[in-house]
Amino acid sequence: MLSIQNLHAQIEDDQKMILKGLNLEINPGEVHAIMGPNGAGKSTLGNVLAGKDGYEVTEGSVFFKGEDLLSLEVEERAHAGLFLAFQYPVEIPGVQMLNFLRTCTNETRIARGLPELNGMEFLKLARAKAAELKINPDMLKRSVNSGFSGGEKKRAEILQMALLEPQFAILDETDSGLDIDALRIVSEGVNALRDAKRSFLVITHYQRLLDHIKPDHVHVLADGQIVRSGGPELALELEERGYVHYEKAA
Amino acid sequence: MAATADTVERVKKISAETYKYGFETDIEMDRIPKGLNEDIVRMISAKKNEPEWLLEWRLEAYRRWTQMEEPDWAKVSFPKIDYNDYYYYAAPKSVADKPKSLDEVDPKLLETYKRLGIPLDEQERLAGVAVDAVFDSVSVATTFKHKLEEVSVIFMPISEAVEKHPELVRKYLGTVVPTTDNYFAALNSAVFTDGSFVYVPKGVRCPMELSTYFRINAQETGQFERTLIVCDDDAYVSYLEGCTAPMRDENQLHAAVVELVAMDNSEIKYSTVQNWYPGDENGKGGIYNFVTKRAQCRGVNSKVSWTQVETGSAVTWKYPSCVLQGDGSQGEFYSIAITNNLQQADTGTKMIHVGKNTRSRIISKGISAGRSDQTYRGLVKMLPKAEGARNFTQCDSLLIGDRCGAHTVPYIEAANPSAAVEHEATTSKVSDDQLFYCRQRGMDEEKALALIVNGFVKEVLQELPMEFAVEAQALVEISLEGSVG
Numbered sequence: 185m186l187s188i189q190n191l192h193a194q195i196e197d198d199q200k201m202i203l204k205g206l207n208l209e210i211n212p213g214e215v216h217a218i219m220g221p222n223g224a225g226k227s228t229l230g231n232v233l234a235g236k237d238g239y240e241v242t243e244g245s246v247f248f249k250g251e252d253l254l255s256l257e258v259e260e261r262a263h264a265g266l267f268l269a270f271q272y273p274v275e276i277p278g279v280q281m282l283n284f285l286r287t288c289t290n291e292t293r294i295a296r297g298l299p300e301l302n303g304m305e306f307l308k309l310a311r312a313k314a315a316e317l318k319i320n321p322d323m324l325k326r327s328v329n330s331g332f333s334g335g336e337k338k339r340a341e342i343l344q345m346a347l348l349e350p351q352f353a354i355l356d357e358t359d360s361g362l363d364i365d366a367l368r369i370v371s372e373g374v375n376a377l378r379d380a381k382r383s384f385l386v387i388t389h390y391q392r393l394l395d396h397i398k399p400d401h402v403h404v405l406a407d408g409q410i411v412r413s414g415g416p417e418l419a420l421e422l423e424e425r426g427y428v429h430y431e432k433a434a
Numbered sequence: 435m436a437a438t439a440d441t442v443e444r445v446k447k448i449s450a451e452t453y454k455y456g457f458e459t460d461i462e463m464d465r466i467p468k469g470l471n472e473d474i475v476r477m478i479s480a481k482k483n484e485p486e487w488l489l490e491w492r493l494e495a496y497r498r499w500t501q502m503e504e505p506d507w508a509k510v511s512f513p514k515i516d517y518n519d520y521y522y523y524a525a526p527k528s529v530a531d532k533p534k535s536l537d538e539v540d541p542k543l544l545e546t547y548k549r550l551g552i553p554l555d556e557q558e559r560l561a562g563v564a565v566d567a568v569f570d571s572v573s574v575a576t577t578f579k580h581k582l583e584e585v586s587v588i589f590m591p592i593s594e595a596v597e598k599h600p601e602l603v604r605k606y607l608g609t610v611v612p613t614t615d616n617y618f619a620a621l622n623s624a625v626f627t628d629g630s631f632v633y634v635p636k637g638v639r640c641p642m643e644l645s646t647y648f649r650i651n652a653q654e655t656g657q658f659e660r661t662l663i664v665c666d667d668d669a670y671v672s673y674l675e676g677c678t679a680p681m682r683d684e685n686q687l688h689a690a691v692v693e694l695v696a697m698d699n700s701e702i703k704y705s706t707v708q709n710w711y712p713g714d715e716n717g718k719g720g721i722y723n724f725v726t727k728r729a730q731c732r733g734v735n736s737k738v739s740w741t742q743v744e745t746g747s748a749v750t751w752k753y754p755s756c757v758l759q760g761d762g763s764q765g766e767f768y769s770i771a772i773t774n775n776l777q778q779a780d781t782g783t784k785m786i787h788v789g790k791n792t793r794s795r796i797i798s799k800g801i802s803a804g805r806s807d808q809t810y811r812g813l814v815k816m817l818p819k820a821e822g823a824r825n826f827t828q829c830d831s832l833l834i835g836d837r838c839g840a841h842t843v844p845y846i847e848a849a850n851p852s853a854a855v856e857h858e859a860t861t862s863k864v865s866d867d868q869l870f871y872c873r874q875r876g877m878d879e880e881k882a883l884a885l886i887v888n889g890f891v892k893e894v895l896q897e898l899p900m901e902f903a904v905e906a907q908a909l910v911e912i913s914l915e916g917s918v919g
């Protein structure tokens with residue numbers, strides 16, 4: 185599904201190197217968790233994979249479903265099935281959530297050779313998916329992420345994921361800012377999408393998310409590299425010992 | 435390169451090519467000599483077979499104009515205009531024979547309007563919309579005339595109205611915008627050629643949209659249209675004007691005057707989709723659009739709303755205004771102004787509250803892209819007798835890229851202590867993060883920009899008559915893209 189080899193990436197503006205030789209293999213159906221101290225480069229990894237401007241890959245390669253991911257435009261990566269749930273979802277004042285979701289969904293469907301959904305069809309679909317995530321349908325009428333609480337924003341990200349049905353989703357600290365009920369609902373939303381062909385990269389700071397979304401593999405990212413990998417038990421160990429050890433190593 | 439900068443670059447390249455109205459009609463023209471003096475004014479008046487009073491009115495305006503100075507307070511700059519270097523009258527030769535019906539109209543003219551998306555002939559014309567088509571200095575055709583006559587609504591070129599309804603024209607012409615109101619209004623009064631006249635009698639709700647389509651075609655020619663709309667007691671009319679011009683390297687002058695009169699309990703809805711040629715990506719060519727538009731709400735509880743979508747012109751100077759005289763009268767101004775490349779726009783409104791419990795509402799949405807510069811200039815004035823008057827103003831600017839400018843200049847004068855004025859203003863930027871977010875969800879850059887811009891302007895687009903809202907939305911997208919789109 186996803187194969188990252190020796191990935192080096194720096195910030196374009198100040199040429200600060202953030203990812204320093206990162207390797208990761210993710211197979212279809214797997215859930216990988218990435219944990220690590222603040223500033224380790226976790227969000228940078230998500231951004232580079234999604235194709236955000238402002239980063240420069242200086243070395244290494246990324247293949248997604250056998251294709252050279254780094255040569256694709258942002259939207260082409262999305263069409264190919266890559267989804268990024270943002271750590272900080274972006275506000276778009278004036279643009280109604282429903283209209284935004286429908287545009288995203290239809291643009292993606294067109295690119296994937298599927299027929300567009302008309303207004304009624306889409307409204308039904310969006311309402312059903314929103315209900316599963318216990319999202320108040322009024323949210324669909326509000327402007328994209330504008331004035332949403334932290335929890336609402338994160339739920340809206342999962343709603344988008346549910347509508348776009350990606351093959352590979354990166355969840356960047358989707359758990360932060362969620363209370364325990366919201367965490368459960370969001371996790372259920374993710375678990376409902378888990379299947380043998382779909383993979384996840386779950387970036388998190390806390391072990392508690394991984395009680396709900398059981399990972400197959402856990403990695404520690406520190407100073408731009410994966411410094412340790414293991415099974416779910418690694419998350420428990422990190423919870424106990426913290427990242428101090430890794431921050432020093434960094 | 436940052437995503438927005440990249441988009442703006444692309445927009446710049448496309449926009450000059452996307453001005454799809456830039457073609458020229460090759461047609462034999464009747465012109466009077468270049469330049470401006472009393473003889474020219476007399477010639478224009480003679481061409482139109484005008485009565486003596488109107489010639490005198492023009493000459494008086496001309497004399498006053500020669501003593502006035504071109505205004506320089508707007509935040510726009512352009513080379514000095516040589517008023518003697520324009521033609522002030524140009525009309526297709528075939529129109530001189532006064533075609534009686536559409537069958538007699540020169541096919542070249544019909545073809546021109548068809549290409550502009552305004553088919554005039556019986557089979558294809560827009561249902562529910564009567565059109566007056568003005569080509570350079572003359573009206574070439576007006577549709578649905580008879581249907582409107584059945585309900586006693588007068589809708590005809592103003593020069594025809596001068597002949598057929600002189601008493602009405604004389605009663606109202608220049609009463610809202612006096613000939614000496616400002617430099618361009620004086621110029622227009624001296625040399626105006628055509629435009630529309632509308633009179634809706636007492637108690638009549640005009641059964642269809644009325645619309646005038648202005649086309650500047652001839653080279654080095656100014657267009658000076660004059661529109662006069664009178665809505666008598668308890669009457670209603672919705673009117674729309676559209677404008678385009680060919681792509682030319684030299685600048686062309688357009689100085690219009692529009693006067694609206696609303697009597698007791700009447701309502702006039704006036705919409706504009708202004709898409710004059712904006713010039714190329716280096717700022718060469720384009721229309722100078724210097725326009726005076728004013729409404730007088732003379733009657734109690736009368737209402738006028740101005741809705742404008744301004745995407746064209748090299749330089750725009752325009753402040754559609756309402757004088758709210760009648761007690762309980764209302765004025766509204768809804769505006770979308772888009773500037774790209776090197777366009778400049780200084781636009782806004784004036785709401786003058788004279789009567790008691792008058793209300794006004796201003797919603798202005800300005801979008802600047804490229805290296806363009808835009809100013810919102812608005813005046814809200816409450817006179818001493820405007821007991822209980824209310825105004826709400828919301829003025830939002832959206833910037834695309836970082837080489838454009840947006841300025842907001844609100845003037846508020848409240849001379850009545852019970853009057854309330856509320857003003858909100860925001861300036862925002864289409865951010866790289868917003869574009870990235872949309873693209874990550876599957877939209878390409880143009881789609882993303884269109885979505886964001888449409889979200890920004892939708893409040894105003896909703897105010898347009900249904901028949902034109904879709905077209906206007908498409909225009910918004912085209913003018914920033916191929917442009918925002």
Ligand SMILES: Nc1ncnc2c1ncn2[C@@H]1O[C@H](COP(=O)(O)OP(=O)(O)O)[C@@H](O)[C@H]1O
Pocket residue numbers: 195202220221222223224225226227228229238
């Ligand atoms: N656009 C940017 N400009 C400058 N520095 C950045 C940018 N993005 C990330 N960084 C820096 O890169 C490092 C890694 O950041 P990030 O990937 O957000 O870490 P994490 O998500 O692991 O907390 C930090 O030092 C951060 O300040």
Ligand SMILES: [Mg+2]
Pocket residue numbers: 226227228271357
């Ligand atoms: Mg982060």
